[in-house]
Every structure is written in C-alpha cells, then in structure tokens.
Amino acid sequence: MTVDMVVLGLGYVGLPLAREAVLAGLTVRGFDPNSAVVDGLNSGRSHVDDLSDDDVAEIVAAGFSSTADIESLRGARSAVICVPTPLSSSGGPDLSAVLAATRSVAAILEPGMLVVLESTTYPGTTEGPVREELERTGLVAGQDFHLAFSPERIDPGNAQFGMKNTPKVVGGLDSASTDRAAELYSRFVDTVVKAKGTREAETAKLLENTYRHVNIALVNEMAKFCHELGIDLWDVIDLAKTKPFGFQAFYPGPGVGGHCIPIDPNYLSHRVKEELGYPFRFVELAQEVNLAMPSYVAQRAQDLLNDAQLAINGASVLILGVTYKPNIADQRESPAIPLASSLARKGARVQFHDPYVETWRTADEDLPRVEELDTALAAADLVILVQSHRDYDVDALAGASRIFLDTRGVTSTGSSAHRL
Structure with missing residues (x-):
C-alpha cells in the first residue's frame, strides 16, 4: 500500500x-x-x-x-x-x-x-x-x-x-x-x-503572531495607566471597536500564553539580531510588557487586600482557570504559573480551581486544587479570575467572593468585581 x-x-x-x-x-x-x-x-x-x-x-x-x-x-x-x-x-x-x-x-x-x-x-x-x-x-x-x-x-x-x-x-x-x-x-x-519561497512562508507565520504580541502588549500597557487614571479600558475598547475600519480589538489580560505568542516573535527577533546585528525593538518591548503582567496582577491583588486591611502575607488566594486559553486543558506558557509564583513569594497561600485541570504545578511546587468551589470562594480572602471558562458564571462567582479580581473583563459592570 x-x-x-x-x-x-x-x-x-x-x-x-x-x-x-x-x-x-x-x-x-x-x-x-x-x-x-x-x-x-x-x-x-x-x-x-x-x-x-x-x-x-x-x-x-x-x-x-x-x-x-x-x-x-x-x-x-x-x-x-x-x-x-x-x-x-x-x-x-x-x-x-x-x-x-x-x-x-x-x-x-x-x-x-x-x-x-x-x-x-x-x-x-x-x-x-x-x-x-x-x-x-x-x-x-x-x-x-x-x-x-x-x-x-x-x-x-x-x-x-x-x-x-x-x-x-x-x-x-x-x-x-x-x-x-x-x-x-x-x-x-x-x-x-x-x-x-520558504523564507516568506516562515516569516508570514512570525508576522501573524508578532502582530498579536505587540497589540496585546499595547493594551496591557494601557491597562496599567487607565487604572491609575480611573478610566475603564474595557469600555474604551468597546467604544473604539464600533469604528468599522482601521481598528481591531485586542484585550488586556494577566499575560500571554500558549505555544505561539510568548515564543514565536522571539525567533524573528533572534534572527534579526543574529544576521543584522541590531534589535527588533517592537518585539523586545512587547515581550518586556507582557512578561511583566503576572507581577502586575500580583501587585493589584496586594493592593486590593491592603484596601480591605488585610496583608497578602498569609492571605488565602484562589486562582480560577489556569490554562492559557478558555475551555481547553492546555497549560503551555500559561501566565497563571508566574502569577501563582509571584503571589507565593509575597506570602500568599495559593489554591486553584479549573474544570479542565486536575493537577497543577507552578515553577516551584504542586498547588492544591479546591473541590468544593462554593466553600472555597467563601473562605478565600481574594479570588482572581485568570481564565474565563464557559463553565464559570463569573458574576455569580464574584458575588460569592469577598474580593474578586477579574483579569479578563468578563464580569458585568454592575458586579462587585474589580477589573484589571
């Protein structure tokens, strides 16, 4: 045959x-x-x-x-x-x-x-x-x-x-x-x-993912200063995308993950530096911004606990969704991993829940998975939504939590959640 x-x-x-x-x-x-x-x-x-x-x-x-x-x-x-x-x-x-x-x-x-x-x-x-x-x-x-x-x-x-x-x-x-x-x-x-030819086909793939990488970094950077200025970036994006030409919506988040965006643009940057001797500055800056997002989320978590007169050292923090995309089990390069590590370094007691993941390991340790979500929500000092799976009723989760940080902008504007 x-x-x-x-x-x-x-x-x-x-x-x-x-x-x-x-x-x-x-x-x-x-x-x-x-x-x-x-x-x-x-x-x-x-x-x-x-x-x-x-x-x-x-x-x-x-x-x-x-x-x-x-x-x-x-x-x-x-x-x-x-x-x-x-x-x-x-x-x-x-x-x-x-x-x-x-x-x-x-x-x-x-x-x-x-x-x-x-x-x-x-x-x-x-x-x-x-x-x-x-x-x-x-x-x-x-x-x-x-x-x-x-x-x-x-x-x-x-x-x-x-x-x-x-x-x-x-x-x-x-x-x-x-x-x-x-x-x-x-x-x-x-x-x-x-x-x-082959080089054009290879570069096309890198351009596709570099485009996403750079634009995600743009809105991640905007998320930081919009928060400081009291501007709702999610509403800003909704307004901007009503324009029928010249704009494509990208959204901030706790970092980038998966098999493409955190990795592929670096191939292009490495090749430019190796062959031509100068940096691909857009890629390097985007990498810097996106890699910093998990630490920024951890700092936001600490600030929210401080506002509630709680120390992050010893606080119970529950992470919801640890995969890099919603509704799948793929954890490759998930920003939940550096986020959990950053919270742990600040002294938080971190647990997780994910309907698609039974066991989860950060760079440092295996983290406990909560089985009774309702009980865990009520017990946690802070809940962080990292991945918005379809299984989650996010407004109900926010309502059942003492403090709820929504890194995906999926809670309704009238909910008790704090959005990134």
Missing part, C-alpha cells in the same frame, strides 16, 4: 493534520518517538483537546496508524514535520526536535519524495539546517526531492476555524516544490496560498 503522507509529531498540530487528511481519503501514517503516544493513538485514545477519543477511533478505523519505527515508513510519498520549537535556555531558537525529526525523514528519504516543515521557526531554517540534514543522504533538494515550508495555523479550542477551512500557506525551495506541496494540501484544505 502506498502511503500518501507521514506526519512526524502527533500533538496539537500533527494529529489534526493527520485526521483531516485521512477523512479526505489519503493514506496517512503517524510517527512519534514516544511509544506511549503511539500506543494510545493506535488504541483510539486522544491526548489533545481538539480531538476526542471518538475522533481518533474514527481515523484508526479508516486505516490510520502510528509507529515509533521510522524504517517501517519507507516508500511514503511525503513527510510533514510537526514538532515543537521551544526557546533555548539562552532565549534563542531550540531546533533540537526539528533536527531530530529531519534525521528521521532522512532515514527514509527517496527520490521524488516531498518533505514539508510545519514547525514555527526562524526564516532560513528550511533551506538551511533542514536542507543540510536531508542532503547528507546524497540526495539534492530541488533536484532529487521536493522541500517546502507550510506554517501551522492551529488554534486550540476554536470551533469556527480548523484545519480544513483555514487557508494554508505553502512556500517551496523552488517552484516545483511549491506546486507539489500545494497539490498535497489541496486534497484536504479548502484554500491553499502559494508563497514566493
């Missing part, structure tokens, strides 16, 4: 990609070095928020299978790399997972094969380190095999836009590679957009 596509990395990006391709009739195999992930998927169990066990069982029944044995995937027509690209300890890009996956592809690389990188990275990765690893086989990119980059655009928890109806950007090492990648994705994605 000819395998149309091998997906390397079966997480939040790779698994939805594999599922959409299988549903479109492609023969797809998954590769992941984690045998527990492979065994779970082959048994019909999902480990990502956007896909249920039934979703995985459906594609397994349609012929999808996963393996940790790359040699068993020889003869595949294409390989798509969907692995994490975190930051290194020095703040630069960590390509270790990308290069490991590339070496796996190199082990089964054959003439005529298409290789696509989807992992977010700095401009030049595809035609640089990835190409170099693949060409160690003796095969030449653009001559013996096709090579392209297509940025992932997965938005966990988004019920409106998924893999199929989100336009797919593809940029190849040459026009033949672009065409081959476009042909592959066109089989299961509604709209495919061709880029000039």
